[in-house]
Amino acid sequence: MELHPLFEYIAKFTPLTEEEQSLLTSKVKIRKFLKGQFVVQNGDTCKYENFVLSGCLKTFYIDNDGQEHIVMFAVDNWWTADLGSFISQTPADFNVQCLENSVLAQIRFEDLQQLYLDIPKLERFFRIIIEKAYVSAQKRVINNFSLPAKERYLKFRDQYPQIEQRVPQYMIASYLGITKEFLSKIRNQLIMGK
Amino acid sequence: MELHPLFEYIAKFTPLTEEEQSLLTSKVKIRKFLKGQFVVQNGDTCKYENFVLSGCLKTFYIDNDGQEHIVMFAVDNWWTADLGSFISQTPADFNVQCLENSVLAQIRFEDLQQLYLDIPKLERFFRIIIEKAYVSAQKRVINNFSLPAKERYLKFRDQYPQIEQRVPQYMIASYLGITKEFLSKIRNQLIMGK
DNA sequence: TTCCTTTCTTAACCTGCTTCATTTTCCCCG
DNA sequence: CGGGGAAAATGAAGCAGGTTAAGAAAGGAA
Numbered sequence: 001m002e003l004h005p006l007f008e009y010i011a012k013f014t015p016l017t018e019e020e021q022s023l024l025t026s027k028v029k030i031r032k033f034l035k036g037q038f039v040v041q042n043g044d045t046c047k048y049e050n051f052v053l054s055g056c057l058k059t060f061y062i063d064n065d066g067q068e069h070i071v072m073f074a075v076d077n078w079w080t081a082d083l084g085s086f087i088s089q090t091p092a093d094f095n096v097q098c099l100e101n102s103v104l105a106q107i108r109f110e111d112l113q114q115l116y117l118d119i120p121k122l123e124r125f126f127r128i129i130i131e132k133a134y135v136s137a138q139k140r141v142i143n144n145f146s147l148p149a150k151e152r153y154l155k156f157r158d159q160y161p162q163i164e165q166r167v168p169q170y171m172i173a174s175y176l177g178i179t180k181e182f183l184s185k186i187r188n189q190l191i192m193g194k
Numbered sequence: 195m196e197l198h199p200l201f202e203y204i205a206k207f208t209p210l211t212e213e214e215q216s217l218l219t220s221k222v223k224i225r226k227f228l229k230g231q232f233v234v235q236n237g238d239t240c241k242y243e244n245f246v247l248s249g250c251l252k253t254f255y256i257d258n259d260g261q262e263h264i265v266m267f268a269v270d271n272w273w274t275a276d277l278g279s280f281i282s283q284t285p286a287d288f289n290v291q292c293l294e295n296s297v298l299a300q301i302r303f304e305d306l307q308q309l310y311l312d313i314p315k316l317e318r319f320f321r322i323i324i325e326k327a328y329v330s331a332q333k334r335v336i337n338n339f340s341l342p343a344k345e346r347y348l349k350f351r352d353q354y355p356q357i358e359q360r361v362p363q364y365m366i367a368s369y370l371g372i373t374k375e376f377l378s379k380i381r382n383q384l385i386m387g388k
Numbered sequence: 389t390t391c392c393t394t395t396c397t398t399a400a401c402c403t404g405c406t407t408c409a410t411t412t413t414c415c416c417c418g
Numbered sequence: 419c420g421g422g423g424a425a426a427a428t429g430a431a432g433c434a435g436g437t438t439a440a441g442a443a444a445g446g447a448a
Contacts, residue, residue, distance in 0.1 A: 061336065063340040064340075067340065069336060069339050069340055071332065071335070071336060083325065083328060083329055083332075084329040084332070084333075087322075087325050087326075087329070116318070120314050120317070123314070123317050123318055123321055124310065124317055126321055127317055127320055127321035127324065128281075130321065130324050130325055130328055131277065131281050131324055132281075133328050134277060134324055134327050134328040134331055135277055135278040135281070137328055137331035137332050137335060138265065138277075138278070138331050139278075140335050141265070141331060141334050141335055141338065142255065142263060142265060144335065144338055144339075144371070145263050145338075145371040146257040146258075146261065146263055177338070177339040
């Protein structure tokens with residue numbers, strides 16, 4: 001019942017039958033997390049693929065100098081995990097932490113492997129969404145090379161307006177690959193310039 | 195016959211039966227390209243997914259200032275295309291061009307959609323390789339943020355030693371997101387420093 | 389060989405972004 | 419309502435990496 005948004009999301013790519021939905025439901029665990037809680041921790045193996053029913057999360061990692069770098073955000077109707085860790089079931093490089101109280105639909109690795117066999121459509125579904133994720137990761141590489149920080153910020157802002165409202169500025173700076181001070185300067189320029 | 199490397203590659207993830215191989219063979223076109231030839235051109239729709247049987251290619255795009263940015267290289271046993279264009283059959287942002295005479299195994303978009311239905315294993319196969327591609331694209335985002343140019347270069351060098359030998363330095367600089375002059379400076383530092 | 393094009397190097401100067409230190413704003417809780 | 423802690427803004431000084439320009443090597447074609 002609470003899983004409705006998940007089925008709706010999947011149906012956008014490939015609709016599931018009643019039986020498929022109930023099989024999937026039996027393998028999906030709904031779990032609530034508090035603000036600040038970790039869904040994945042660096043060093044642990046990422047056991048779940050997570051669909052965000054509500055809330056907001058960040059995926060980040062800590063570099064050798066102790067600096068935090070935000071890899072991605074996730075809000076309602078997004079998937080999040082440390083995919084590298086999940087697919088190879090090896091220790092995670094990343095952390096996934098809740099920025100707000102959040103409700104996730106979790107699918108365990110072993111269950112997903114079985115689901116791929118029982119519901120071939122799911123294989124297709126995940127192929128398609130990962131293709132899209134890959135394309136946008138590639139775009140991000142490109143943008144980082146060819147756009148100055150100000151334009152990356154503007155692009156981020158109109159691509160993810162929901163996110164800009166919900167997370168503090170210094171995290172957005174981290175996501176953009178700049179310091180919070182420089183983002184502050186950019187924002188000031190934008191206000192003055194207009 | 196000439197497709198042997200492709201089947202061997204696929205078999206690393208999920209082996210195909212004889213029939214599946216011959217069905218796939220019937221849909222794959224082997225095509226030779228000369229050095230300098232374009233496999234995908236910006237503005238055209240990318241019609242093929244390409245498996246490199248031999249040769250070396252670059253994927254790049256031209257930014258608003260007319261600057262070329264190399265997105266990826268591809269050598270033997272790699273896949274290459276403008277995936278964003280291919281999956282949505284819309285005009286390509288990228289160009290794919292041969293840096294050497296190359297032989298590609300090409301699968302047409304419509305044929306691939308049919309193959310997904312006829313050989314469900316292929317759906318699995320592509321899901322898996324795209325998962326990997328996504329993870330490494332994400333790693334590249336991360337590295338660009340947290341590593342200085344010198345370390346990115348070192349990492350590139352030991353990750354893709356085959357490529358470093360085959361392509362000119364200024365293209366490696368472009369791939370790394372720096373100028374050829376700066377790469378030259380880095381290389382000099384490395385020689386001196388050792 | 390010679391000429392011409394492509395690639396690589398060196399060096400001087402410039403700039404986007406960082407760092408660090410300080411101040412201001414905001415907002416949560418007693 | 420007022421104080422304390424986090425987040426945001428400001429400003430100065432420094433540096434990684436970019437730009438420009440000019441020349442040296444290294445290939446190819448003829």
